[in-house]
Amino acid sequence: MRVSVLFPVMPTDPEAVVPFASLVRSGQAARLWQGQSLSADTHQVFAYLAGRGYRVPVGTGVVLMPLRHPVDAAVQARSLARLTGQPMVLGLGPATPDFVTGLHGKPYDSPRDACLSYLTEVRRLLDAETPGGAGTVGLPGMPHPGVEVGLGVLRPVLAHAAGRAADVAISWMTPPGYVRDTLLPAMARGAAAADRARPRMVTVVHAAVDRPHRIPYRLAYTAAHAHLAGPHYTDMLRRAGLRVHHSQPNLGARALVDSGTFVYGSPQDIAAQLAEYGRAGVDEVVVNTAGVYSEHGHPDAVRDLQDILAACREQQPAPVP
Template sequence: MTAYSVLVPFLPRRPEQLLPYAALVEWTAARRLWQGQAMLIEPFQGFASAAGAGFRVPTGVGVTLMALRHPYEAAHQVRSLALATGEPVVAGFGPGGRQFQESVLSRPYASPLTASREYLTIVRGLLEQGAVDFDGEYFSCHGAMPPAIHPRVDLGLGVLRAGMARLAGEVADVGITWLTPAGYLRDVILPALREGASRAGRQTPRLTAMVPLALAGPDRDPEKLVLASNAAHMQAPHYIDMLKKAGIELAGDASVADAKSMLHGKAFLYGGLEEIRAELDAYREIGVDEVILNLTGVYNLYGPQAAMADLRKLLAAAA
């Protein structure tokens, strides 16, 4: 059965801004509170702060960028969050775009797949065996972590295209997608996940989809909502390539025409409550395990109360 979760639809500047969303997860059928990489309040610290305020809920970080921390530090942060919340954590990692890699590392990963494999190998070794002795092309670690009993931690990879999906099938517990239409998940991502898992002789990882959406309203412009939610991604080469493979051609200029293409291709869902519920059912029918409701566009254009109202309606309908 597909679970529904909540994405924090903005970049918090103070940790208390997370509390209404943590409360929503605690008091509704939502499974987990998610946040992507943030350059203001760091996600691991923000979630730990919410736990300190009394809202200890399952959390997901999807995805934090590998170039920002060594895998030992990543394992330490993940385990610290599980200990602080007392709840399960999904820790998603990804290499990020080439421009970001170059800005942080001086040059991009020649092979993001190899870098991602090495990263998860070290993090998993530290969390599950307590020690690693590993030399890689991009990441190495020879060390141990002190033992600790903690809630379940699942490791995820950010997945946009078939190559990373096959790798996730081999080494991850969860494949985490962003801006990926249900049909593309069915035709490209899920078969690649299964292929990778079969090659490694392991169970197919769960699939989690972050889905940008908005409920229709008389004052709402769907094209503006698309751009308020995803304009930056719609100009990034790796997203443009993924969307092209999904049958959505973008000029890459964050124009109204590109926004219309996103709506037509179901990369952004817009409509009445019943219409949205039917569109979300498509993710359930193809086998997506967790759908993360992304109301960033609503938040950016209409404010926090409108985003929270949409989330409550969507979660009630899903339940």
């Protein structure tokens, strides 16, 4: 299992992302991820880093489909692959019905069908790279290291859709047992229905190192209260066995910590808990220090990542001679 890092907030200054990119460039982490940003644009921040010499593997986990036409999504993704010189992961998500309505006047009739259509079109554009025929648009050929098209998944319906159409499935705040028992089987069924291989699984995990003057419940609330107020996230967590409700994000934060979904402890403890995701079938885990970043600042968040990544390397089995 690869271990990657997430820049945990919407950046306003791309220089703030440089220490996170350094963790990837130095080989401590596998990939640098960002989510959707309505401040400095996610793709442009990655391009800035490439121009600064940080030509590292990047991924979006996730950017929102209603903000971009599939043509623009494909152009942006392959541009980043070319600029970084590395395969890029374009993680996409359908957004909430209210967000879609605010942009397009009404929600998707079926988020699943919208995701399947969007991912299929982006993949067509990336693969064809030729002028479109009547009624279609194509892209001119341009060599690049490649783009994996990903889909954000929380529940079985979109996990099944990812199996049918995505190269990567990206989950957020999903306990390892839930990934193993719910998401991966749904993805496998979708892949079998489309006669294709199951996508690889990427999971974003909240984590914080146990240090003086830190309160894990407060860190979890700071990091996740917006998601814990979302019915789709709390529905997923209830399916995973946590006692949560979107009207009580403070209690949801306690449940995250008590269940180990928000991973808190020594770097060695965190590395051991992250390894559970690998045993559950996760191919890449993305460490998210949002709580520390917001409560204690940028340097402390980077320090946590450095210590967690070092502990993960220490726990890797020695190569067989």
